[in-house]
Amino acid sequence: MSSSYVPGPPTEAPVAISRDVLRLLALVDVSTAGRRVLDQLLYLSDPETGTAEISQNEMARELGASKPTVNRGFKELRECGLAWGLEDGRYQLHPLLTGGAVSSPVMAVPEIKAADPESFTEQRRARFAAQVANLAATG
Numbered sequence: 001m002s003s004s005y006v007p008g009p010p011t012e013a014p015v016a017i018s019r020d021v022l023r024l025l026a027l028v029d030v031s032t033a034g035r036r037v038l039d040q041l042l043y044l045s046d047p048e049t050g051t052a053e054i055s056q057n058e059m060a061r062e063l064g065a066s067k068p069t070v071n072r073g074f075k076e077l078r079e080c081g082l083a084w085g086l087e088d089g090r091y092q093l094h095p096l097l098t099g100g101a102v103s104s105p106v107m108a109v110p111e112i113k114a115a116d117p118e119s120f121t122e123q124r125r126a127r128f129a130a131q132v133a134n135l136a137a138t139g
Contacts, residue, residue: 010046013017017042019135021096026131029124030076036063037073041083041091050098055089081110 017025030038040062045050054062060070074091077083083093086103095102095109104108117128 007042013047015042015045016099017097023132023133024096024112025082026128026135027028027117028080028082029115029120030082031073031079033063033065033069033073034076035073036065036086037070038077038082041077041093042097045098046100046101048101050093050095051086051090051102051103052083052093052102053090058089079113081112084110101116 020052036058040054040059041052044054046052056067056070056074059065059074060067062071065073074083074085081094082097083091086092092103092107094112096112117125120128
């Protein structure tokens with residue numbers, strides 16, 4: 001039997017991500033589902049460990065998405081190095097996203113796989129340009 005409880009964040013403190021990291025995120029080619037999963041993991045992340053605890057079923061309910069969509073989002077995040085599973089329902093976010101926080105000081109940290117903007121399709125290039133413009137507009 002699964003629970004319908006979705007945990008809240010371990011703190012109400014804002015999550016701070018530098019402009020350089022936001023620009024890097026704009027270069028990581030994940031689907032909307034992957035980005036929504038990442039945003040939820042960031043919201044739930046523990047500032048001390050950079051981990052987030054939520055089951056894939058809870059994530060699907062929270063996002064109003066199907067479990068296959070959520071699974072695909074988690075897979076994309078793992079493949080590009082932004083987040084990975086530690087155990088069932090517990091995920092580590094890349095230290096660039098957590099201000100260096102990790103659950104273990106001896107943890108192997110994957111390289112973030114960012115795309116070269118020159119290889120983007122026209123649609124993806126327009127989205128990247130808009131993301132970078134939004135960063136410039138808020139600074």
